[in-house]
Every structure is written in C-alpha cells, then in structure tokens.
Amino acid sequence: MNEYKKQEKFIIHSYKHNGNIHREWDEAILLDEKDEYLVFGNDKTKVLESDGRSWRTKEPAVMFFYKKKWYNVIGQLKPDGIYYYCNMASPFILEDGAIKYIDYDLDLRVFPDGAFKVLDRGEYKYHSKKMHYPDIIDSILKEDLTDLINKVREKQIPFDKGTIEYYYNLYNKKKAEITD
DSSP: OOSSOTTOEEEEEEEOTTSOEEEEEEEEEEEEEOSSEEEEEESSOEEEETTSOEEEOSSOEEEEEESSSSEEEEEEEETTEEEEEEEEEOOOEEETTEEEEEEEEEEEEEOTTSOEEEEOHHHHHHHHHHTTOOHHHHHHHHHHHHHHHHHHHTTOTTSSHHHHHHHHHHHHHHHHHHHO
8 A cells, every 4th residue: 555554544524615524434444545546444433413413324334435536435235235325525635544525415326236316416506506616516526427327337346246345354354453
C-alpha cells in the first residue's frame, strides 16, 4: 500500500456541499488499495447524524471509496443477500485519520437480484438550488451515475458477489488481528 497502512482504522466523515458535516461513522478498517479505489470494512459501527442522533449499522459492510469517481459503494451483507448502497459523492480525501467526502444526495440502491433504483432525486434538486451546486458538478454526477448503473448492469467490481465475499472474509481476518 502506498501511503496507507494495511489494518489501519479510519473514521468516515460525510459532508454536504456547504461544508457542514452530514454524518460520521466511527470505524472503517482499510483492507486494500487499488489504482482506482480503497476498500474498507466495518460491522455494527456507530453512526452519528448531524442532528446528534446516533445508531449502529445492522450488518457488515464492505466499502469502496474511489479516487477519481464521484461515487462510493457500500456492499451490505444481509441475511437474504448482498445489497449495495451507492452514494453520489465527491472523490474522497484522507485527512487526520478520516475518510472525507461530500455527499451529493443522489443514491443508487442495488438489490441482490441486480435490480436497482435511483433514490433521493427530490433531495438532490432541493439541495442543488439551496446550496448552488455548480453546473459542472451536476454534469459530473449525471455522467458518473450513468457509469455506476453500467457497472451494475455488467456486474463489474464491486457488483459481483465474489468481490464482496472476498473482502468480507479479509475484513474478519484483519479485525481479528487488530483485536489480538
């Protein structure tokens, strides 16, 4: 790994376009680094909302944060299969032990059978006007949403079952090493 150490724990900070914190997760364990993305894992991690509410995730997750794409992908291992929650978001930065990105409201939900649904179009439209998203960001997000949907349809990484299972197994090994 380049500048990142394997097994290192990070926190995740999601911001809105106006710079306000949106949500944070208290743990993400670095599993792998590829040219295009970093892979992290977590399970039952604490999530803090901007309004102060907190909750814990219900299932293990394998997360792909892209270096140049305007989305991130979370593979959720649920009892009835792997679901994906994809956030349209800025490319991440790593700073002070945190994965940081700007969340741009639009989401793509992918179900175990490969069906998918674009979520939160109304929220995107509202925030786009309220926070004055530049036209270039709107164009990039639309282009990368199309790219993401094509990856889902073609079952490209990470939308193939084997990739999430591989990283989940790796997560369990790394988690055991960290807690030993």
